[in-house]
Amino acid sequence: MTHSPWSVDAAMAVLEPLREEPGPVLIALQAIQSEFGYVPTEAVALIANTFNVSRADVHGVLTFYHDLRTTPALANEIKICVAEACQAVGSRELERILKTTYNDQVCEAFCFGNCALGPAVMVNGKLIGRATPTKVAEEIN
Amino acid sequence: MSSIKVYVPGDSAAVSVGADEVALEISRLASASNVELEIIRNGTRGVLWLEPLVEVQVGVDRVGYGPVRAEDVAGLFQAQFLTGGSHALCIGEVAQLPWLAQQDRITFKRVGIVDPLSLSDYQAQGGLVGLERALSMTGEEIVAEVIESGLRGRGGAGFPAGIKWKTVLETSGESKYICCNADEGDSGTFADRILIEGDPFTLIEGMTIAAIAVGAGEGFIYIRSEYPAAVAKLSNAIQIAREFGLLGSSVLGSGNAFDIKIRVGGGSYVCGEETAMLESIEGKRGVVRSKPPLPAISGLFGKPTVINNVLTLASVPAVLAEGAASYKSRGVGRSLGTQIFQLAGNVKQGGIVETGFGISLGELVHGYGGGSLSGKAIKAVQIGGPLGAYFAPKNFDLPMDYESLIAAGGMLGHGGIVIFDTEVDLAIQAKFAMDFCAIESCGKCTPCRLGSTRGAETIQRIIDGEDFEPNKRILLDLCEVMTDGSLCAMGGLTPMPVMSAMINFPEDFENRGGGAK
Numbered sequence: 001m002t003h004s005p006w007s008v009d010a011a012m013a014v015l016e017p018l019r020e021e022p023g024p025v026l027i028a029l030q031a032i033q034s035e036f037g038y039v040p041t042e043a044v045a046l047i048a049n050t051f052n053v054s055r056a057d058v059h060g061v062l063t064f065y066h067d068l069r070t071t072p073a074l075a076n077e078i079k080i081c082v083a084e085a086c087q088a089v090g091s092r093e094l095e096r097i098l099k100t101t102y103n104d105q106v107c108e109a110f111c112f113g114n115c116a117l118g119p120a121v122m123v124n125g126k127l128i129g130r131a132t133p134t135k136v137a138e139e140i141n
Numbered sequence: 142m143s144s145i146k147v148y149v150p151g152d153s154a155a156v157s158v159g160a161d162e163v164a165l166e167i168s169r170l171a172s173a174s175n176v177e178l179e180i181i182r183n184g185t186r187g188v189l190w191l192e193p194l195v196e197v198q199v200g201v202d203r204v205g206y207g208p209v210r211a212e213d214v215a216g217l218f219q220a221q222f223l224t225g226g227s228h229a230l231c232i233g234e235v236a237q238l239p240w241l242a243q244q245d246r247i248t249f250k251r252v253g254i255v256d257p258l259s260l261s262d263y264q265a266q267g268g269l270v271g272l273e274r275a276l277s278m279t280g281e282e283i284v285a286e287v288i289e290s291g292l293r294g295r296g297g298a299g300f301p302a303g304i305k306w307k308t309v310l311e312t313s314g315e316s317k318y319i320c321c322n323a324d325e326g327d328s329g330t331f332a333d334r335i336l337i338e339g340d341p342f343t344l345i346e347g348m349t350i351a352a353i354a355v356g357a358g359e360g361f362i363y364i365r366s367e368y369p370a371a372v373a374k375l376s377n378a379i380q381i382a383r384e385f386g387l388l389g390s391s392v393l394g395s396g397n398a399f400d401i402k403i404r405v406g407g408g409s410y411v412c413g414e415e416t417a418m419l420e421s422i423e424g425k426r427g428v429v430r431s432k433p434p435l436p437a438i439s440g441l442f443g444k445p446t447v448i449n450n451v452l453t454l455a456s457v458p459a460v461l462a463e464g465a466a467s468y469k470s471r472g473v474g475r476s477l478g479t480q481i482f483q484l485a486g487n488v489k490q491g492g493i494v495e496t497g498f499g500i501s502l503g504e505l506v507h508g509y510g511g512g513s514l515s516g517k518a519i520k521a522v523q524i525g526g527p528l529g530a531y532f533a534p535k536n537f538d539l540p541m542d543y544e545s546l547i548a549a550g551g552m553l554g555h556g557g558i559v560i561f562d563t564e565v566d567l568a569i570q571a572k573f574a575m576d577f578c579a580i581e582s583c584g585k586c587t588p589c590r591l592g593s594t595r596g597a598e599t600i601q602r603i604i605d606g607e608d609f610e611p612n613k614r615i616l617l618d619l620c621e622v623m624t625d626g627s628l629c630a631m632g633g634l635t636p637m638p639v640m641s642a643m644i645n646f647p648e649d650f651e652n653r654g655g656g657a658k
Binding site: 022024068122129 | 325
């Protein structure tokens with residue numbers, strides 16, 4: 001996953017096509033994150049101005065959703081499902097093991113809809129079923 | 142001679158256990174030996190324990206092999222699998238597999254069989270018949286047919302779909318919306334995702350019928366960000382439907398305009414609650430709305446709105462195509478038609494089981510599920526997602542329908558069944574339910590926002606073996622407040638897993654010497 005460096009022009013190119021969309025704030029934030037890997041502070045005012053909403057509203061949306069991040073993405077994003085179905089097949093133990101290797105690159109998620117083939121881990125957007133430390137390592141290398 | 146057809150599921154569950162690598166290897170070995178074949182990336186049949194399940198068209202049958210790993214492919218070629226040759230992984234004709242043959246697939250009729258993005262496949266398998274019939278009827282007639290079928294909301298609440306539609310039909314408004322809730326956040330559920338990835342046109346057709354019935358011009362599908370492959374499949378399917386004229390300014394040339402937009406969620410569980418979902422589609426924080434007004438009267442952007450789950454809308458084409466009488470001939474009591482159960486967690490044969498309501502819990506867990514994956518005894522099952530109840534094997538006679546589950550202190554929810562072996566500690570699971578609520582609460586009402594944190598603390602004290610009786614009284618009192626005082630099901634149902642765990646597994650709570658078992 002490669003992301004562009006922040007620039008107002010690049011951000012406007014992302015936001016411009018959304019002008020006609022109803023209720024654009026969340027999709028604008030998602031579009032910014034997909035372009036830059038995160039939502040830089042400068043983007044909040046830009047979105048507020050572009051769509052004629054208050055900065056407080058944009059900030060409120062930005063801080064509500066777990067997916068949206070305000071710091072640049074890490075080298076690897078390892079999301080482990082810790083919801084019930086994956087707990088039933090040992091995701092807590094797998095999480096403990098993965099954290100000893102990958103530290104803060106590991107974050108918890110609740111359900112990828114792969115509940116019959118757990119534990120489920122998503123590594124940089126790729127879903128792994130019946131996940132093991134070995135399968136995760138193969139995906140990262 | 143036409144080329145040989147080989148099916149390798151492109152569904153994310155199958156891909157998560159190596160289906161892409163299997164497809165590549167088949168294609169590589171075929172070209173190495175100059176064999177002409179067409180690889181179709183179908184959806185999964187829901188037989189997830191056999192994935193990747195490779196199927197070969199042999200005459201009118203499809204012969205299956207599974208679970209296939211990339212390193213098995215060379216052996217399959219040696220065994221002449223392209224002509225249905227025998228091999229240790231061969232399961233015979235897939236449709237005759239007892240696990241599938243015993244099911245009654247109505248909503249999932251085409252899933253795993255068709256090429257998900259082929260409209261000609263879709264039509265060859267009975268697609269668009271329901272919509273064509275709907276276009277010859279008035280809105281009132283369509284609504285009457287859906288009411289007559291007994292179809293209830295498959296998202297969890299079980300509200301009669303036709304009654305909801307009737308309210309929207311009878312509410313005047315220059316614009317109305319159809320919103321499909323594909324925010325399938327419950328652990329142990331994946332039927333929405335599999336349907337969208339395997340047969341997206343069924344959902345599009347169902348939404349279009351709803352639009353024709355109530356007079357809506359625009360639809361939204363709100364789908365989770367955790368389902369990237371489903372989002373992609375649906376975007377493609379919508380584009381194909383537009384080009385075909387199924388969506389657009391004149392649906393199948395009828396003069397009725399209807400189009401669908403996709404909105405992707407932000408990783409928030411509470412956005413599966415219908416009013417939080419509306420807020421999120423409007424681009425706002427996913428904070429629950431007070432009801433009334435009902436969304437059917439004042440919903441998305443304040444307009445009359447039909448909100449239904451994926452499975453509800455995807456059942457509508459079959460209801461219209463085959464008629465209400467045929468649909469409601471399945472099921473029991475007031476739970477009519479088929480339910481799509483999902484077997485998940487520590488289960489040997491997990492996947493999709495579509496069958497009439499009323500099947501027993503034990504038949505699903507042992508008959509279809511084949512027991513636990515680990516081989517250990519089953520200790521608990523949780524039905525209906527993270528807000529559903531935990532039951533013990535002593536409850537396995539329970540018939541699976543809306544009313545029986547409510548009477549037993551549980552709920553059917555979205556039909557997910559998560560199986561746990563003897564390793565599970567129900568006090569830890571009860572604490573997890575409260576922790577999850579604390580993380581995912583929208584924060585609008587106090588019982589949910591504060592109660593979940595206090596509940597987690599209290600259960601932790603019970604786990605630590607501290608003053609069991611007084612802490613139990615506090616927890617029971619707190620659960621009562623959350624159940625009766627929360628604005629929506631998030632806080633209102635979090636006590637369900639907690640209470641059911643305490644009632645059905647008291648030994649996990651009493652007299653703990655401290656710490657996890």
